[in-house]
Amino acid sequence: MTVFEIWLGAFLTLAIFSFLYRDNPVYRLAESAFAGISAGYYIGLIWESVIVQFLWVPMTNPENPKVWLVIPLFLGLLMFARLFSGTALGKYVWLSRIGLAFVMGSTAGVFLMSELHGNVLGQMFGTMQVQSAQGEPAVLLTIIVAVGVIATLIYFYFSKEHTGALGVTAKVGIWFIMISFGAHFGYTVMGRISLLIGRVYFLWNDWLGSFLF
Amino acid sequence: MKQTLPVAVAFISGLIMVVAFFMRSDVPVIGGLSQEVLIWGSIVGGFTLLLGAASITRVNFNAVRLRRSGWGFNLITLVSVFVMALPAILGTFFPGVRWFGTGTGSLYDWMFTYISIPMQGTMFAMLAFYIASAAYRAFRARTAEATLLLLTASLVMLWRVPLGEWLLTAIHSDLPSLVNTYVMSGVNLSVQRGIIIGAALGAATMSLRILLGIERTYMGRG
Amino acid sequence: MSLWDRIDKLDRRWIFLLVGIAVIIPLFVNMEAEISITPEARQLFEAVDALPNDSSIVLVTFDLYAFSLAETEPMARAALHHLFSKNIRVVTVTTIPLGGPSIAERVTREVAAEYGKTYGVDFVNLGYKPNYVSVLRGMGTDIRSIYPTDNSGTVLDSLPLMNEVFNYDDLDFIFVTADNGIVDFWISIVQAQYGIPVGAGVTAVMAPKQYAYVGSGQMTGLLGGMKGAAEYELLVERADLGVKGMAIQSLIHFLIIALIAVGNIAYFISLRRKRRGQA
Structure with a gap:
């Protein structure tokens, strides 16, 4: 520099x-x-x-x-029809939907499968196996994970009133969620401070260091 | 037409990707077709970013043209857009000029490295001050749940730094390891897993609704 | 107004000043403490270390914005030191439009220069292409159709390294550095479908969620925030900003815990006095 x-x-x-x-x-x-x-x-x-x-x-x-690439070029240019809004060409704003629909459709097509395959199945599989701590099978950890996953899912299940067994499980869920969110908050504090450290080191080493020491 | 054509486009492009998921990439027709859809998706996606940049430019141009309050700042934004973008574009037409283009040594790269990076870094670094203030003013143990959240946050904050870990070890030598195993890889993992499964089911459902044309809010009104 | 009421309603700029002082103190006072290595960081290190020297090719992603560089750049640098020291060849890629390609180019070239690595032979920066779904999914079939050229416009066929890399089958590991949700898609779209091992260094904000992927075996190791960066720096014996930053990090964490405690004490004392006053 x-x-x-x-x-x-x-x-x-x-x-x-x-x-x-x-x-x-x-x-x-x-x-x-x-x-x-x-x-x-x-x-x-x-x-x-x-x-x-x-x-x-x-x-x-x-x-x-590859002359056919003129089609995505055209779809891309149609996106700019959004800028017609509020002008004399306002009736053509809808044309921008075609390009957007293409991106939304292809993304939805990928997500429909990848979310089920990669996340739902992957995470369910992870829950159905014995958890390990320091390389050793851990029974307590396995129970905590299984209970936590089920309780969290039930807490976010709003199609039935949280009463009876469902209510108790949801209550367990909220305790688990609070611990996780607490951990998340701790990590977030850490992240924000790290960013401050980056700027402080720049000011201290690179800037002040260039003429003070 | 205004609704049917976009829905048909979304259905066809999405269906190709769903079918391609179940097939090897070298299967004739569908393999090439799905790859072409992805390339087109990337191209059109690029234009959405350009649209965003064009929109910012238009808003600021109008503010300067109409001499709105604080228009001087809008002018600075406008000038910055052109000082950044113009040399980048000129690089295509004058490849020999060192300052043009987007590569290392270009004005584009220089402005990003020495102007944008310090500003971006500092804007988010400021959040450290606000999060400290928020922790002091709003983080109250009003209920049992809030107390649990507060205690876990404090425990994790201690565990993630060397001095805090030293303190935890002084209390009990296994405490840092227990925090990692039972708080992070136990309770936290299970909650995150529940959220991932729930969100993934939601995303898959929403994807299906988009493909079938039930979900149309992304099109906007009209 | 009593002392506790004043403390309860303290102007936030006094808090800012305290944070400022806490940041400055470790610059003058040596506050070093031993940095422990978490099992997740060690798992990532061991997975990379187990890759065969000389012949392996690793994809390093720079899915990060410039704002998070204090956390993510030390991770990326430590990873590149590890890879280049093992003569592992590196392909870099980014899904972030605002600065991703410039950051990937600068960081990779700087670390590569320390090991005398040649662009095109030992490392290649593919740069950015829009729509991460297209990029992640498309690279599984044919990298060339998603990236006809590298970041600086050179056709891939003219780069010797890329004559060995056509899709994910030709890669041995993916080392993700990220400050956003893209890391989830490297798991759900790439790891799940193509089976290639993925390890990640992510910002602290992203880290708690990733434990779910590490636990399910979908993610091979995890670095969380600046502490994660410090851990990897120690593992590859290249102490840098991650290790240096731990002293300030420690002091401010203690300050925030103290602020939470004082804030709560002041709140409850003020609340009790108000209730007594009402009674």
């Missing part, structure tokens, strides 16, 4: 951190630039990875031109 790059990074870091005190123009300047750079990044990336590499190169290949 050059000195300019380090100082630029430090200025932007401090500009964003300044929001901790209160909203201010320096923060908004950085925020606006961030939004623009992100949108510009998308444009550059899709230009290179889709329009050039996925469409232009194969369609203009002299040996085997």
Whole structure:
């Protein structure tokens, strides 16, 4: 990193951190630039990875031109009909649905099978086997996992009122869920602090370190 | 037409992927057809991202054109879009120019590395301050369930850092190992598994509804 | 207003200041403590370590945004150190449009340079293509049809490494680094259908869910957050940001636990006084 790059990074870091005190123009300047750079990044990336590499190169290949790629190109361009909303061309907005439906349909086709095969069957299989701790079969752990999975599923089962045996199981479920969410909160705290550590190390080592020590 | 054509497109593209799941990729017709659907899906998916970028540009352009309050910031966004995107696109037409294109050493790559990364990192780093504040102000042991959540969170926070683990070990040498086995790989695992199974069943159901044209909310109104 | 009422209604900027002080202290005071290795991290290390040297090819994914680099970059670097030190060839890929290709390119080239690795022979960056479902599913049949070129536009056939890689059958392991739900799809779409082992280094926020996949055997090892990164750094003997960050991490965790305790004490004392006042 050059000195300019380090100082630029430090200025932007401090500009964003300044929001901790209160909203201010320096923060908004950085925020606006961030939004623009992100949108510009998308444009550059899709230009290179889709329009050039996925469409232009194969369609203009002299040996085997894939002219049929004009169809997804057309479907993609139809997406921009969304921008007609509120204009004189508003009645053509629905055309954008065709491209969207293609993506939704193909994604749904993959998910229909992968969710059942990869997640439902995979996780059910994992529950039906003896759990192990430190490489050894663990009876207590196996019971905890089996009870926890069933109780959690029942807690989220809303088609029948949670009374009687169902209510007791759902109550067990909420206790399990609270422990899991607590663990999740602990991990989330850890994650957010890690991100702060990354910026602190940049300011300390790269920026202050470049002229203080 | 406005509803039927998109539903038919979704059904056909989805059906191809469902059938392809049960067949080897080298099965004639369906193997090639499903791969083509995926390629087309990627291409159209790319245009959805472009649409998002175009939408941001349009909103900011209108704000500048109409001199709305704070339009100077919208102008900065607009300029940033073009400073980022234009050299990237020009790289296709002038491949010899070092600053153009999207590769290492390009203006595009430089701006991302030295402007976008520090800003993105800092925006999320700020959450450390807010999560500490939230823990102090909102994390109250009002009920037995909340107390359980609070105690587990504290235990896991201790377990995941070296000093905390040292403290737990001082209480009982097996405590860190027990937290990993019975809290994370036991109770937490079972709940996450229940959620995964439930969510997967929901996703599969929703997928089937989309394929059959029952679910149409993704199309919007009109 | 009593002292406990004031503590209960403390301006959040005082909390921010406390966090700021807690971050700075470990920079001046040595607070190192022993970092233990969890069974999940060791499982991942051992799975990668068991891959045959020289002949193996591993797919490393950079499914991450720039915001999470403090957690995910140390993992990716440690993984690449492990792989390159074993002369294992690496193919990188990303499903994240905002920065994924740039991050993959920079990190991989920097680590590869330390081992004198050559682009195209020892490692290749395929970059990004939209729609992760298309990418994950499509690579199972034919990588070339999803990635006609690498990240910089070079046709794959002209890269020697890619003459050995056509689909998942040609890969020995997938090392996912991720800060979002894409990691689930590497399991449900790729591991489940193609049987290739998948290990993951994920942000702390993502980690608790992944225990379900590790427990079912669908995921081969897990690194969770910066602590996970520190564990892998120690396993490959390349201490970096993950290990360095543990001192600050420790102190702020203690601070937050203390804040929760003080916040609750102040809340209950204030509540009791209000009830007494009402009575």
